[in-house]
Amino acid sequence: MGRPAKFTREQLQQAALALVDADGLSGLTMRALASRLETGAMTLYNYVSQREELEMLVVEAVLGKVRWETDDRLPWHDALEDIAIALWRVIRDHPHVIPLILTRRSRSPAVFEVTEALLRTLAHSGRSGARLLVGFRAVSALIMGAAQAELAGPLTLQADESPDETIARFQALPPDRFPHLIEIATAATASDAETEFRASLSLLIDGLRADAAPLA
Amino acid sequence: MGRPAKFTREQLQQAALALVDADGLSGLTMRALASRLETGAMTLYNYVSQREELEMLVVEAVLGKVRWETDDRLPWHDALEDIAIALWRVIRDHPHVIPLILTRRSRSPAVFEVTEALLRTLAHSGRSGARLLVGFRAVSALIMGAAQAELAGPLTLQADESPDETIARFQALPPDRFPHLIEIATAATASDAETEFRASLSLLIDGLRADAAPLA
DNA sequence: ACCTGAACACCGTTCAAGT
């Protein structure tokens, strides 16, 4: 038998998330994580086979934080809204991780469990099979797409820019060619991301309700 | 006056997109692009200031391919559907670029124009201001989220995996804990991405129609 | 079994020198 392990995978996971939250995604290097754990870079390869595996761990650490109610007395659409907003909030709490959440596949039990909870709730609308699949596609696309907009949408303010500068940038566009773009850029300054997400989600849920089986 | 430029920004843009389409995202390095253009790596810095600018060019090259009808006799919801599907198809035609589309901001005139077209169509539903903003948020999130699912969703098949293996992987899950996950994984094999996207989009559009002003 | 330093094969980018 060998010597006892110096770390656990969970320790790497937590340290990696802390590193990304603090220093951004570019701060997550094998060497930086190793030095945070006060060891050599090569030691990490006893726990993960590649840097990409580290990135999966970070994604799973974030998505694993989602908590939701499981109150079956709630109407399905209210329960669905709760899970979707819980997911969105957790993602938004870790803005530096968003690129990884969007691009890395995650397959941890925790992620499967939120997914199943969301599906279960959606199934209470009377959906199954292909219709359940489509409902799931729509809801999860809306959540992920909202996270994407947070990161790199047209209305997102740049790193080097104040909100006033963002709106000024849009108002500098030719108003005859981009009237609606200017209009929503203005509207965006009087709004906030969660309000907008909730309202978008409501639109989709209205569509889901209209198409639900009679039992809903 | 100096010597004439050896390339144009457009040439870099096209070469970069071709490189990514052919070799994947990891194939896009300053050195690889330079060698494709038969020049030294440093020459590229006469056209872009950073590698990231190259990535923006690639995103804009893809999104600039979107073409849409501008037939004002179409009902707004049909026109909206056309633009959304055109966008989705263009993104899907360049799967290797999806991570960049999700994570890089694009501000080219071409991207502004699709956005304005989408907004204009949505405005025909009677929306303006904050309601127009929310409608836009919802539609673009759905498109971007669908692209994300294509890249790294739970049902996406891995690089090293056949469709049969994907479904087998889900069917190996404990059926008492993940019944709905298993159900949609099965449904997904009998479906295809465009059908699912169109159906998700219809759900959202139904929600938008229900909430539209009377003039729609 | 797990740990780890040295070394290798890459990167993006700065610098300085060219025309």
Place this chain on the structure above:
DNA sequence: ACCTGAACACCGTTCAAGT
């Protein structure tokens, strides 16, 4: 103005040797 090689400061990862 634009071009470009050399060099620098990073990376992730292989290898080989340790306990």
